[in-house]
Amino acid sequence: MAGIDPSLVRALPLFSKLSAAELDMLLEQATLRRFAVGEAVFEQGAAATQFFLLLHGRLKVTQVTADGQQIIVRMVHPGDIFGFAKALQRDDYPGTPTASAESVVICWPTQVWDLFIEKNPHLAVNAMQTIGQRLQEAHTRIREMATEEVERRVAHAVLRLIIQAGKTESAGIRIDFPISRQDIAEMTGTTLHTVSRILSAWEAKGLVKGGRQKLLVRDATALRELAEGD
Amino acid sequence: MAGIDPSLVRALPLFSKLSAAELDMLLEQATLRRFAVGEAVFEQGAAATQFFLLLHGRLKVTQVTADGQQIIVRMVHPGDIFGFAKALQRDDYPGTPTASAESVVICWPTQVWDLFIEKNPHLAVNAMQTIGQRLQEAHTRIREMATEEVERRVAHAVLRLIIQAGKTESAGIRIDFPISRQDIAEMTGTTLHTVSRILSAWEAKGLVKGGRQKLLVRDATALRELAEGD
DNA sequence: GATACTGCTTGCGCCAACGCAACGATACTG
DNA sequence: CAGTATCGTTGCGTTGGCGCAAGCAGTATC
Incomplete structure (x- = not known):
C-alpha cells in the first residue's frame, strides 16, 4: 500500500526541511496500517524491523516488569514518531504501544532510517531534537516522582x-x-x-x-x- | 588552550568513525578545563554556549525543584558528552554538573556542533545513539521508581x-x-x-x-x- | 591537639498511600 | 433487556518510609 499522500505529513516539523522529491521517496517505502482500540502495533521485546509515525489516534506505550506490573512510559500523539529502536542501537522494542483510540500509523522498514539519515542531515538533527525533548520529559517525570x-x-x-x-x-x-x-x-x-x-x-x-x-x-x-x- | 592530543579521545565510540583530519579540526576548536571537587561546570538555567566531554574524573548532574529539593539526574563518567542542550533545541542548560572528583573536561562552543553534524553524519548517528541510551536509562529509572x-x-x-x-x-x-x-x-x-x-x-x-x-x-x-x- | 565541620547512624512517632474487599455504575452482547 | 464484563468508588486496617531529633565519628583548620 505504497504512495501515501504527502499532504498528510508535510506539516510535521520532522519533515519540514525535506524537499518534495525526498519526501516522496520516503513515502514510497511506507505502509499505512490501522489499529482498533486495544490492539498493539508491536510487542515489547519483538525484533525491531520497522519504525512508525502516528498519523491519527492515540497510543499508550507500556512496559511490563518481571513481576507483571505495568507502567505507561508515555503517550504517543498524532505526528509523533515511535518505535525507532534501531536508531537507538537496539535490536528489539523496549515497550508495547497499544491503541487507546482507533489509530492510523505509517510504517517504514528500519533500513530506510539509516539511508535517510545518511542522505539527509536535517532529518538526523530533527530526530535528535525529538529524542532530546523526550529525554527531558523523562527527567521531569523522574524529578516529579522523586520529590512530589x-x-x-x-x-x-x-x-x-x-x-x-x-x-x-x-x-x-x-x-x-x-x-x-x-x-x-x-x-x-x-x-x-x-x-x-x-x-x-x-x-x-x-x-x-x-x-x-x-x-x-x-x-x-x-x-x-x-x-x-x- | 587549543591543540588537544587526539590520543585522548581517539578511543571513544563517539569519534570512532572520524578521520584523523576531522578529529584534528574538531579538537582545534576545543578548550581544556579542570574542576576541583564541588565546582560546577555550568549552572542550571544558564545560557547554553558550550558543550562538553568528560575526559577524566566524575560529575553528578543535579536539578533543583522550585521548593529547593535536589535530585541527581545522572552521573557523568569519563568519555561521556554532556551539556549539549543546543542540540536538543534548548537555549539553557537543564541541570548543573558538579565535580564529585577532580575532573578534566573538553569544552566546545555550541556552533561547532551544528557544523560537525552537518559535515559528518556519523557523528549525528553516534550522538543519537548516546541520547537514545540515556532515554532508555531514564525510562528504566521511571519504571523502578513507579514499581519498586x-x-x-x-x-x-x-x-x-x-x-x-x-x-x-x-x-x-x-x-x-x-x-x-x-x-x-x-x-x-x-x-x-x-x-x-x-x-x-x-x-x-x-x-x-x-x-x-x-x-x-x-x-x-x-x-x-x-x-x-x- | 582542641574546635569546628561535615557526614553517618539510630530511635521514635506519624501519616500518606497501599492493599484488600465489597459494592455501584456504566457500557457491551446476544 | 436481562446478563456479563469492565470500570469506578469508598471504607478500613496496615505499613513503608519520612521527618524530627539527638548523638557519634571521621576530616579539616588553625
Whole structure:
C-alpha cells in the first residue's frame, strides 16, 4: 500500500526541511496500517524491523516488569514518531504501544532510517531534537516522582494530558481519548484506588468532572496551582 | 588552550568513525578545563554556549525543584558528552554538573556542533545513539521508581554504580569516587536516613562495607538477587 | 591537639498511600 | 433487556518510609 499522500505529513516539523522529491521517496517505502482500540502495533521485546509515525489516534506505550506490573512510559500523539529502536542501537522494542483510540500509523522498514539519515542531515538533527525533548520529559517525570507526592504528580499528569490532547468544550477542557483511572495510575506510579480518591476529591471541589474513561477539566488554573506547591 | 592530543579521545565510540583530519579540526576548536571537587561546570538555567566531554574524573548532574529539593539526574563518567542542550533545541542548560572528583573536561562552543553534524553524519548517528541510551536509562529509572520499593531501587542504583565506576579490589568492588548517602538518596528518590538504614542493614548481612563517602560491595551476586525480587 | 565541620547512624512517632474487599455504575452482547 | 464484563468508588486496617531529633565519628583548620 505504497504512495501515501504527502499532504498528510508535510506539516510535521520532522519533515519540514525535506524537499518534495525526498519526501516522496520516503513515502514510497511506507505502509499505512490501522489499529482498533486495544490492539498493539508491536510487542515489547519483538525484533525491531520497522519504525512508525502516528498519523491519527492515540497510543499508550507500556512496559511490563518481571513481576507483571505495568507502567505507561508515555503517550504517543498524532505526528509523533515511535518505535525507532534501531536508531537507538537496539535490536528489539523496549515497550508495547497499544491503541487507546482507533489509530492510523505509517510504517517504514528500519533500513530506510539509516539511508535517510545518511542522505539527509536535517532529518538526523530533527530526530535528535525529538529524542532530546523526550529525554527531558523523562527527567521531569523522574524529578516529579522523586520529590512530589501523589496528588501533585497526578495534577501534573492531567495538565500534560490537556496540553497534548485537550479539546476545549463549553464546560471546560476534555481529554480527547478514552483514559481510565488505571491509566493515570500507571502514568504517575500509583494505584487505581488512590487516583480514584484524588479525582473524587477534585470533583467535589469542582476542579474536574469524571466519567467512565472520561475526564473533563473545569478549572485548569486551580489545577496548575495545585501542581506547583501552594 | 587549543591543540588537544587526539590520543585522548581517539578511543571513544563517539569519534570512532572520524578521520584523523576531522578529529584534528574538531579538537582545534576545543578548550581544556579542570574542576576541583564541588565546582560546577555550568549552572542550571544558564545560557547554553558550550558543550562538553568528560575526559577524566566524575560529575553528578543535579536539578533543583522550585521548593529547593535536589535530585541527581545522572552521573557523568569519563568519555561521556554532556551539556549539549543546543542540540536538543534548548537555549539553557537543564541541570548543573558538579565535580564529585577532580575532573578534566573538553569544552566546545555550541556552533561547532551544528557544523560537525552537518559535515559528518556519523557523528549525528553516534550522538543519537548516546541520547537514545540515556532515554532508555531514564525510562528504566521511571519504571523502578513507579514499581519498586526503596531498598530495591537503592540496590539497582548501587549495581549501576559498580558497572560504571567499579574498581575491583581484594575485598570486593569499590565505587571509584566519593559518594555520600545523600547522593544515593538523591539518585533513588528517597532520604539520607532511609539510605543509611538500608546500607547499615546490608553491612550487617555482609553485602557491603560502608564508610564516609565510601562504598565497597562485597557480594554483588546477593545484591543482584535483592534488586530483582527474591 | 582542641574546635569546628561535615557526614553517618539510630530511635521514635506519624501519616500518606497501599492493599484488600465489597459494592455501584456504566457500557457491551446476544 | 436481562446478563456479563469492565470500570469506578469508598471504607478500613496496615505499613513503608519520612521527618524530627539527638548523638557519634571521621576530616579539616588553625
